[in-house]
Amino acid sequence: MLDLSWLSGIVSPYSLALFLHVAAASILLGGSVFAPFVRRALIAATTVGELRVWLGFARETSRANPAVSLVVLASGLFMGVEGGWWTDGWFMVAASAWLANALVAVLVIQRAAMVVGSAAARCRDNQVSDEVDRLRRSARWTLAADFLQANDLAMVYLMFNKPSALASGALLVTAWSILAGARYAQRAWIGRDVGPGSLTPVPGR
Numbered sequence: 579m580l581d582l583s584w585l586s587g588i589v590s591p592y593s594l595a596l597f598l599h600v601a602a603a604s605i606l607l608g609g610s611v612f613a614p615f616v617r618r619a620l621i622a623a624t625t626v627g628e629l630r631v632w633l634g635f636a637r638e639t640s641r642a643n644p645a646v647s648l649v650v651l652a653s654g655l656f657m658g659v660e661g662g663w664w665t666d667g668w669f670m671v672a673a674s675a676w677l678a679n680a681l682v683a684v685l686v687i688q689r690a691a692m693v694v695g696s697a698a699a700r701c702r703d704n705q706v707s708d709e710v711d712r713l714r715r716s717a718r719w720t721l722a723a724d725f726l727q728a729n730d731l732a733m734v735y736l737m738f739n740k741p742s743a744l745a746s747g748a749l750l751v752t753a754w755s756i757l758a759g760a761r762y763a764q765r766a767w768i769g770r771d772v773g774p775g776s777l778t779p780v781p782g783r
């Protein structure tokens with residue numbers, strides 16, 4: 579009789595869930611780390627056509643995010659129950675951070691991008707209007723993207739180290755503070771009002 583017991587180590591439901599979880603989480607993490615570069619290109623766009631290209635790029639590259647987030651959550655919950663983690667502090671903090679990220683992504687980031695898209699549709703002669711320029715530099719959008727990125731990065735540390743609820747909360751607050759500090763330093767250094775800004779400051783803005 580063929581002995582297939584060695585297979586159980588790599589194809590157990592838990593190991594498959596862990597694979598799906600890490601693969602899906604990497605997609606989310608990659609997206610949130612890459613987002614500021616897309617936003618910077620959006621802000622640097624000099625014509626409405628160029629702006630639309632970057633808005634489309636942002637839309638296409640985040641289209642699967644809701645489904646990918648659900649894979650992260652479902653696999654995380656499954657492993658939480660299977661592995662007995664679900665009553666641990668880090669697990670509850672992770673689940674709360676997941677919910678916060680989902681809400682911020684939909685209510686702030688997606689909405690901000692849609693508002694820029696509709697304002698861009700009202701522009702004439704391919705010129706970026708003052709209204710579009712103000713909207714694309716939204717401070718709320720910037721802060722929301724920073725929040726997502728901080729949570730995603732902190733989550734990786736959480737998952738590998740599984741600290742207590744208090745330490746997990748402190749880790750998230752530290753991650754937010756580091757990103758907020760970096761944003762403040764960038765603003766002071768580049769001298770922009772809001773947003774990641776382009777590398778070349780625009781005089782008078």
Ligand code: HEM
Pocket residue numbers: 596599600603604606607650651653654655657658661663669672673676730733734737738
């Ligand atoms: C973007 C968010 C997330 C990222 C980047 C992430 C990342 C990871 C990584 C890298 C691991 C492997 C850790 C290891 O094997 O030691 C892992 C495991 C795990 N994650 Fe997440 N995760 C995220 C969200 C969540 C959420 C929301 C939950 C709970 C609802 C969760 C629950 C778990 C559980 C239970 C494990 C298994 C721990 C183990 O077997 O050691 N994760 N996660």
